[in-house]
Amino acid sequence: MNPSIIREILKVTEKPGILSMAGGLPSADTFPVEALKTACDRVLSLNAKESLQYAASEGFAPLREWVAARMARLGLEVSPDQVLITSGSQQGLDLVGKIMCDVGAPVAVETPTYLGALQAFTPYEPIFTSLASDHEGPLPEAFARLAHDAPGTRFAYLLPNYQNPTGRVMSLERRQAVMAAAKAANVPVVEDNPYGDLWFDEEPPASLSSMWPEGSIYLGSFSKVLTPGFRLGYIVAPKALYPKLLQAKQAADLHTPGFNQRVVYEVIKDGFLDQHIPSIRARYKANRDAMAAALKQYLPAGCEWQSPKGGMFFWIRLPEGLDAMALLPKAVDANIAYVPGAAFYASNPDPRALRLSFVTLTPDLITEGVAILGRVLGEALEAGAQPTP
Template identity: 45%
Template sequence: MSRRSRGVTRSPVRDLLALTQRPEVISFAGGLPAPELFDLAGWRTAFDGALAGDAGRRSLQYAPTEGDAALRAAVAERMTRRGLPTDEAELLVTTGSQQALSLVAAALLDPGAVVAVEEPTYLAALQAFQAAGARVVAVPSDAEGIDPAALADVLERERPALLYLVPTFANPTGRTLGAERRRAIAELTAAHRVWVVEDDPYGELRYRGDAVPPLAASGAEHVLYLGSFSKIGAPGLRLGWLRAPESVRSTLVVAKQAADLHTSTIDQAAAAAYLATADLDAHVRYLCAAYRARRDALIEALADAVPAGAEVSDPDGGMFVWLRLPGNVDTERLLPAALERDVAFVPGAPFYAGPPDRATMRLSFTTHTADEIAEGVRRLAPVLNAE
């Protein structure tokens, strides 16, 4: 095996999916949208439209690397309405936003380059940067997200090429970076000539409070923005997009050509048809109402289940609650006992680039109903209180 491949850690979330397929298991492990909430009828209509007539034959053909023009125009219009002025020429359609991370790593990182990340952070981003041969450096964070003062220290000491952030309803913590910190981070990274990758798969899943403008909305030419249909549409489509400044866009296109030529033509055509015919805003409101109730059910159940001194996050949106148990507990050691009780979670350690806080765990609330969540926490409670 190559040195790069040996340096990439396995994803415990993906591994746990195989262990939690039994119907009796209540899994808080995967960050999965609720399948019963998918707009199955709307997507069936969209695929029918994408395959109708002569257009249907084009939907089965090779396509431009940059992506379907109608889809890019629709995404640009939607992003502009959400406060991030965007032209379709700025967008590259990707095979999920996970591919966008790999493309950015291929285009911007040499082996040995330094990548700064909020601690803790999205573990598949850590995999993408490890696969590129980068050295990942953690930046401390608090309840409000990444600490600008700590970032300033890392920028001076480590000279990173890139900063990776999930600033809105972060995975795994659910934290949202406030507007003031976003401005400070944009200014700091601009001054140090550091690329910023703003990963925003959860931003539309807001359950309370006002939206915070993306970092990319500041007009900064060093911020790359990643979006996705996985959380508001369907993850099986594997459709995402990358909004990039002109200075790096052509390099990213070449990286994508080398990776897969282009994203699935038929899926792009169906997504364009869906955005033209369905009311995605109404569907997002429907998702938010359902997920809000599930978040509340999880937090309410945990209040009576966790030991004294435990810390439970209360996110404004997204898909995750972050739990820290008191003392020197290692949640990875608790997982086998939880699985024996037919309930699952993700231990927190894999989300850390530096020394991990092993007393942490991530719980996803989107996949199960409120009653199933209550039962899952009932099963989990003895495990959380075992030490």
């Protein structure tokens, strides 16, 4: 789907007072304002000149060391030399696209997948090939088929934890099977993990990258655990690939703001996230519970969904004959918004899918919003389901 169409969709939902479950935004109530304020003041008092001058394209060395140490928790032993600080993980996607895509060469993605990745890769003109997927993510056998269906696939782009848009998580067994299949097919894996810290009851299994380190690129982000407004993410790459990524980074914007890197490092260096992230988890889990209960209570029979074990999204499949895109104007008229699922497919979009965020509204408003959604869907069903185009 054309990205500008998505922009139009989201603009439609920008209505004063609307109960929007459309955005991919974290809750602004989780931003650690006081800690950031103290850190800004400290950095400008102690290291003003260094933080305001041009800086290394690789990123701020202590932050790179912090990231490398953090990766060990995900089962991945890396050196700080393998860490590249990026301007959000969206830039990580752009740099990966720049050095790994070739015009007309295949890139494998999940079905469905993160829209922003499709947008980031598209300018490099790959051919997207969709990996057959189920409720746990891509199927291992889909990798074996790549050699035949999409020879020369440059990489597979995977989101193992609470995927955007489906909320699904890959089990340990699925991860092992997928990575063995990717390795056998010699298709590198780009692992995008913005939501891995946002688990509710149990930590997700080990990272994909830990299962094939020399064939994997890992993308991380501070957007969901601290703030997106500082635009800070990172790439962890095999040593052989690092110089090309670094060169692309330098060409793209010289470096990520040194001030932002130092402020975030100042906030997190003494273990702040170990207290902060659990508070986000508790908040999001309560919201998830509210949405799960409301969906059960208000959605008409025939709607299908899984309750996500982490992250920010429910993925709803509507009954036969309903079209999430066609219904959006009615939903906005009724004062709610969602994102039609069709936006998240590289090909063959599912018109019956839609994505709901449960993190930007309070539990009470989630209940109210889902009740309205149930009414809109119920009325559409009563009016006679239209054949989907």
